[in-house]
Amino acid sequence: MKVVEINEVQKTYHDTEVEVRAVNGVTLSFEKGDFAVIVGPSGSGKTTLLNLIGGLDQPTAGEIIVAGHRLSELKPSELIDFRMEHVGFVFQSYNLIPVLTAAENVGFIMSLQKWPKEKRMARTDELMEAVGLSDRHKSRPSQLSGGQQQRVAVARALAPRPEFILADEPTANLDSKSAETLLDIMEKLNREEEMTFIFSTHDVRVMKRARRVITLEDGKVVSDVRTNHSA
Amino acid sequence: MKVNQLAWRNLWRNRKRTLITAASVFFAVFFALVMRSFQLGTYEKMYSDVIQSYSGYLQLQNPSYLDEPNLDNGFTVDSVLVSRLEKDPNVEAVVPRIESFALAAAGSRTQGVMVLGVEPESESKALNIRNRIVRYKLTPEALEALKGEDLPSRLGKNFELFAGEAFTEAKDMASILGVGKRDTASLLPVLTRHTAYPGSYLSSGETGYAIIGNGLSDYLGAVPGDTIVLMGQGYHGTSAAGLYVVRGVVSMPNPEIDNRFVCITLDDARWLYAAPEMATSAIIGIRNSEEKELAATQERLREVAGDELAVRNWKEMNALLLNQMEADNKSGAIMIGILYLVIAFGVFGTVLMMMAERRREFGMLISIGMRRGRLAGVVGLEMLLIGLLGVVAGVIASLPVVFMGHARPLRFTGEMARMYEDYGFEPVMPMLLPDTYYLWQVVVVLLILTVAISFSVRKIFKLNVINALRA
DSSP: OEEEEEEEEEEEEEETTEEEEEEEEEEEEEETTOEEEEEOSTTSSHHHHHHHHTTSSOOSEEEEEETTEEGGGSOHHHHHHHHHHHEEEEOTTOOOOTTSOHHHHHHHHHHHTTOOHHHHHHHHHHHHHHTTOTTOTTOOGGGSOHHHHHHHHHHHHHTTOOSEEEEESTTTTSOHHHHHHHHHHHHHHHHHHOOEEEEEOOOHHHHHHOSEEEEEETTEEEEEEEOOOOO | OOHHHHHHHHHTTTHHHHHHHHHHHHHHHHHHHHHHHHHHHHHHHHHHHHIIIIIOSEEEEOTTTTTSOSGGGOEEOOHHHHHHHHTSTTEEEEEEEEEEEEEEEETTEEEEEEEEEEOHHHHTTTOOSGGGBOOEEOOHHHHHHHHTSOOOHHHHHHHHHTTTOEESSHHHHHHHHTOOHHHHHHHHHHHHHHHBOOOOOOOTTOOSEEEEEHHHHHHHTOOTTOEEEEEEEOGGGOEEEEEEEEEEEEOOSSHHHHTTEEEEEHHHHHHHTTOTTEESEEEEEESOOOHHHHHHHHHHHHHHHTTTSEEEEHHHHTHHHHHHHHHHHHHHHHHHHHHHHHHHHHHHHHHHHHHHHTHHHHHHHHHTTOOHHHHHHHHHHHHHHHHHHHHHHHHHHHHHHHHHHHHSOEEOOHHHHHHHHHTTOOSEEOOOOSOHHHHHHHHHHHHHHHHHHHHHHHHHHTOOHHHHHHO
C-alpha cells in the first residue's frame, strides 16, 4: 500500500537573483512499512524533499499525494492539521519542548488532538517503554542525554500513530552507541508497528540498516536501491 | 497540556528575564500610582479647601461680579428670593455675605486684607470657618514652657521645625509633632496645656469683633483681645473705617488667604461699607455635591433666580486655580507617559529576545501540528501574565503607601514649605485614595502589552517554518 506518492516534483528557489532548483523532477513512492533513507551530498535536495513530503513546503511543480491527500490542494491551516494527523517528525537537534517533561513531550501531539487523558497516558507509557525510557517520565529535556532526547523525539513522533515518520539526520548529533540504540529502536518499531520511516542522512550506520537507499544529486534521483537488510 | 499551563511554564524558563520585565512593569505602575495619587490628592485638597473655606459649591451673585468683584457689583438681598431658593431639595441654606478689601492695621504694621462679612450662625451651613478657629499654637512662649517639661528629644526637634504652627485640633498637633498613639495619653495633656490658644468664633448680634487669619495675626502681631483698624472704600465711593477687637484666629488652608483674611459679622460689614441690606454674594450650602447633582441644582436655581442674578458654581469662580491645576495635571501626565514609554521599550525588548530565542521551537511546534493561532495564544498569554504580574504587584505595593499618605499627608517644612506658601499653596501633599486613576494605569499597561502581543502574534503568523527550523 502506497503511503506517499511523488510525481515529477520540482522545487525552485530564487535566491539572490539566482534560480536554484533544489528538487528537479523527482518521482518516487513509499510503501507502508518502508525503512528508507535518502542520501546525497550537501545541497542535493534531501531536506527539501523531506519538507515537501511533510507538507512544510509546497512544490513549484508536480504533485505529492500522502495518505490520499493531494498536498497542493490543502490550505495552510489544513496542512497543519494534516501534519498532525499523518506525519511524525524527528529533527536533527531533537527539538523537544524544554518546559515539558519527557512524558509530556511524548503526549504533546496527542493532547493537541484532544485524546482522552487515560488513553493518552497509556500510549505515552507504551512508547516510553518502547524507547527504553520508562524510568525517565518526569525528566526534563535538559536532564536527558542527546540520545535519550532523540528517543523521546521518536516516541513523540510515533505517539499519534501517523502514516509515516520523517527523520532529518536523526543521528547527526549522537555518539555511536546512542545512534545504534536509536536505530535499534526505530527498526523494532518499524517491524512491530509496521511504521514507515523515511530518513535523510549522511550517516553510514543508518544507510547500513536501511532496506531502501535513494540517492539524490542536484535535486534528481540518481539511484533507488532496495537492499536485503532484514528489519 | 493546556495553553495556560504551557504559557505558565514558559514564563519561568528564563526566570531572570521574566522577573526583570515584570519588575520594570511593577516599578512603572507603582511610581505612576504614587505620583498620580500625590498629584490628584493635592488637587482634591486644594479644591476642597477653597470650596469649604471660601467659595462654597454655588454662589448667588450679580452677573457682573465675576468679572469685576467689587462692592458696586453687589446686590440687595431679597428675603423672598432667598426663601424660594432654600426650598430646593438640595439646598441647605443661602448665606449672604459681603466680600471686599481694606487696609488692616495694628500697632505700626499695615496689611491689605480681604474682608468677609458673614452671618455667624448660618455661615457654618455653607462654609467651614467656624471649625478653623486656632485652639493650639506653638508660640515662642509655648515653646519656652515646653522646654521645661520632660519630653522626648525627638519632639524637641519637631518643635523647632513647626515653631509658629497653629492647630485647630489637639489630635492634628499630636500627629504633626510625631506623638505616637502610645504616648498620646501622657504627652497630649502637657502639649495642650502649654499651647492652648485663646479665641472663639463670632456671634450674631454682637458688633465690633473680627476673626483674622493666622498668617495675618503673625504679621500684624495681633492676638485675640487686640484691636485692629480697618480702612477702605465703601459702597459707591464712601469711605469705610472701623475698629474691631480680634475675637479669634483661624487657620486657613490657603496661605494666600490666611495672610489676608479678616472676617466680621455681615451687619458690621454692611455698616463699615455703608451698604445696608446688600451682599456681594450669597453662598448656597448644598446637601449633595456630586457633579451631576450639582449641575442639576445650579440649573434649577438659575430658573428661580431669573436674569437679575447669576448662580455660579465653584469651577466658574475658581477658573484660575482650575487652569493652574489643569496645566500641572498635563505635565504630570507627560511624566507618566515618559515612564510608560520607557517600560514599553523594555517589554518590547523582551518580546524581541523571546521571539528570536524561540524561533526554532515555534517552527517545530507548527511543523508537528500546533496551529499558529494556538501558539500565538500561548505567547500572548505569557506576555499578559508577565504584565499582570507587574501590574498586580505594583497595585498591591502602592496601596499601603497611598492609604498611609492619605491618613498622614506629607507635610513640608523649612524652605520647601516656604516655596509652597509663596505659590499660595499649603505645604501639604495628601494622597488620593484609590479611584478610577488606578484603573487607568492598568489600562495603559494592557495597551502596551496589546502592542507587544500584536507584534509577537504577527511574527508567529508570518513565520516561515522551514527557515525557523534551520535557525
